[in-house]
Amino acid sequence: MQRAYGPSVRRRRLNVRLRKYREQRGETTGQVARALGWQQTKVSKIETGERKKVTPEELDGLLDYYGEHSPEVREALHECARLGNQRGWWARYRELLPSGLPDFEVEASVIKTYECQVVPGLLQTPDYAEAVFRANLVRSDQEIAKRLEGRMKRQEVLNRVDPPEYWVIVDEAVLRRTVGSRQVMAQQLRHLTHMAARHNVNISVLPFDEGAHPATMGSFVIMEYIDPMDAGIGYVETPTSSLYVEDPAEVSELNSLFAGAQGAALSPGRSLTFIGDVIESLEA
Structure with a gap:
C-alpha cells in the first residue's frame, strides 16, 4: 500500500x-x-x-x-x-471526522493509545464499530454507514509496508463491556488477539485489580514522528470536542502517564491470556 x-x-x-x-x-x-x-x-x-x-x-x-x-x-x-494545501483521503469524511486525527496518524512512526471505554478505533471490527456509532441514537443509517466506511479506511494505516509501531493499553472495562452483543464482542476480542500477533502491534490489558493508576484521567493518544522537525503530539477527546496537546511539557506529561499505565498493565503475553479468558466467558 x-x-x-x-x-x-x-x-x-x-x-x-x-x-x-x-x-x-x-x-x-x-x-x-x-x-x-x-x-x-x-x-x-x-x-x-x-x-x-x-x-x-x-x-x-x-x-x-x-x-x-x-x-x-x-x-x-x-x-x-x-x-x-492538498487534501488526504479523509477529506470526504471531514464532517464526520472534524478532529482531523487521520492527518496526524498517517505519518506517525509511533502511536501510543490508552483507552478506558471502548476498543481503540484502529482496532475495531465493523460490527463493533457500528454498535458504537449506533449508541448515539440521533444518527441516521446513512451517517452511520459513512462513519463506518471512514473508520475502516482509517485502519489502513496499520496495513502499510512500513506501519507505525502501535502501543495499546486497554482498561479491563473495555473487554467487559458488551458492545452490540456477546457474539459481536467475542469477534472483536478475537480480532484483538489476531492484531496482537503483528510485529508492530502491542496490546496490554490494565486489570481492575490494579486499582487506581496514573492514567485514571481518561483516554488519550500520543503520536511521534521520525522527522526531528515534527515534535510529538497528544490527542484527547471530550464529549463535545477534541484537543491536540502540542506543548512539549504537556506531551511529556502524557508520556509519563502512558508509561505509568504500562507499568501497571499486564505484559502483552499475559494480556493475550486474559483476553482469551474473556472470550471463553462470552462463548460459554
Whole structure:
C-alpha cells in the first residue's frame, strides 16, 4: 500500500521551522511583519497554522528575510507548503471526522493509545464499530454507514509496508463491556488477539485489580514522528470536542502517564491470556 501523507503534519512542520527562524533572530511577529510590509496577524497566523495556505511568494519572502538560502531546505519547505494545501483521503469524511486525527496518524512512526471505554478505533471490527456509532441514537443509517466506511479506511494505516509501531493499553472495562452483543464482542476480542500477533502491534490489558493508576484521567493518544522537525503530539477527546496537546511539557506529561499505565498493565503475553479468558466467558 502506498504511504499517505498528512497535510496537517506538513503544515505543522513548516510552521515550526518558520517560527524557529524568527526566534533565532530575536524578533517578534510584529517586527517581521513590518519589515515585509504585512499585517502582524498574517505572520502570526502562518506560524500557528491558523492560516492554512502559504503561497510560494509569501514563503520566499519569509525565507529571504530570514536568510535561508539553501536550495535543498527551500525546496523541502516549499514542498511542505504545497502538500499542506492538498487534501488526504479523509477529506470526504471531514464532517464526520472534524478532529482531523487521520492527518496526524498517517505519518506517525509511533502511536501510543490508552483507552478506558471502548476498543481503540484502529482496532475495531465493523460490527463493533457500528454498535458504537449506533449508541448515539440521533444518527441516521446513512451517517452511520459513512462513519463506518471512514473508520475502516482509517485502519489502513496499520496495513502499510512500513506501519507505525502501535502501543495499546486497554482498561479491563473495555473487554467487559458488551458492545452490540456477546457474539459481536467475542469477534472483536478475537480480532484483538489476531492484531496482537503483528510485529508492530502491542496490546496490554490494565486489570481492575490494579486499582487506581496514573492514567485514571481518561483516554488519550500520543503520536511521534521520525522527522526531528515534527515534535510529538497528544490527542484527547471530550464529549463535545477534541484537543491536540502540542506543548512539549504537556506531551511529556502524557508520556509519563502512558508509561505509568504500562507499568501497571499486564505484559502483552499475559494480556493475550486474559483476553482469551474473556472470550471463553462470552462463548460459554
